[in-house]
Amino acid sequence: MLTLALIQTRPRFLDVAANWHSAAALIERTEADVFVLPELFLSGYTFSTADQAASAALTQDSHVFDAIRELSAARGIAVCGGYAESANNTLYNSAFLIADGRLLANYRKTHLFYRETQFFAPGDSGFLTVEYRGARFGIMICFDWIFPESARTLALMGAQVILHPSNLVLPYCQQAMYARSVENRVFIATVNRVGRETNSLGDDLTFTGRSQVVSPNGEYLLRLNETEETVRTVAVDPAVADDKQLNIFNTILADRRPQMYHPSMRR
């Protein structure tokens, strides 16, 4: 069994140090193996310009990552969360998975939402899975959810638990993750932020909270509320996701028939 901690935060816009400080305080008071934070939890979300996004962007050398590595090593935990990444003069909407003092994965968001397309480059890392404490984790970020190809790709790569840092403003995702879990028989931890942000472009965004964990059978194992900055934990057995057998005749991934699908999803 592994304990997942969902940290639902209300970031202070552009204040990376303060945002890490708040998140660290929640991590420090919580017993868990894997801590999941929202998309862009270190910077906030609602940028007005690419320069503003760049001003809150981090490189792998940034000081805050020293702190996250140190905390993860000291506690023997994994931490996954989103940040604006600067690399090769390009900005990405990324998520790190840092465990036991080192970076295990850095995923760059594949499907950019709304005005992110103006501030970030489409992710070039591809979907990736990593092993930690005997479990295989996959990462997707927020809007990746609406493309069934995202979770499907991670499931086909062996992910048992999908970590899903988010900044959701639409009402769709939390309800739709039910389908994502049953169609792939995986755990999905969607961690959303709360609060409201505006920018000089007229965007006025209220983030919908309701962070959640769904099981491979579509059970909602944990559901947070819409407004609270808080941390909640749930124990899961990742091996449950290895059982793709729906009944004695049907096995979820093996029963796919790619030759019958549209050429864009065949093989």
Add this chain to the structure above:
Amino acid sequence: MLTLALIQTRPRFLDVAANWHSAAALIERTEADVFVLPELFLSGYTFSTADQAASAALTQDSHVFDAIRELSAARGIAVCGGYAESANNTLYNSAFLIADGRLLANYRKTHLFYRETQFFAPGDSGFLTVEYRGARFGIMICFDWIFPESARTLALMGAQVILHPSNLVLPYCQQAMYARSVENRVFIATVNRVGRETNSLGDDLTFTGRSQVVSPNGEYLLRLNETEETVRTVAVDPAVADDKQLNIFNTILADRRPQMYHPSMRR
């Protein structure tokens, strides 16, 4: 606008003539453009042997299809429903779409569920879409729903309205169609049967009814109950499904990035 009629039936096992008679009576008293019936509504579902399935199987020449063609021509309507198809000494779990006196489509179920794998061959027709009254329809059958590739394939082929004859016994589908509709921005008419059947193999199946239509925005436009043999109609504007634009920066199908997906769904 097109009016869809969902005909939720309780088939008499193996009694093709009686089942068509009941369905025709419901069609006759209803004003609609497209009538959708459950999977295997002409035969019933819970076969004990392949021979028993074969005993209720139909060819394209079967008499009941004359009656369906005649009714569709006389009324100027389309009728879609499921049947056990016999062709080339093979049985398929199929669905016809007959309109204005002729067969527009014959789809053979791609993903067989449970014991169907013992009685039917996996469908070889592939997913297909057809035009009727200026709207593009796609067909999938029951368990096809759990594979997101099914509805995705139909949406990529241009389907505006997915007709989904079903014999659902699990509680998953009706809730998950919410995701299928929003991820593809299509209408989906899931038409399920009601009642209970047993067979000599120990299967005891209760069909869950709750036939429904979901809109491209995930609204449930129509929901039937769990037990009633009945017909209900809803008017839809298929052109709404052509608007794949979620916001000024995102367009649902165009934003896919197949090169980032698993090789089995790439291109």
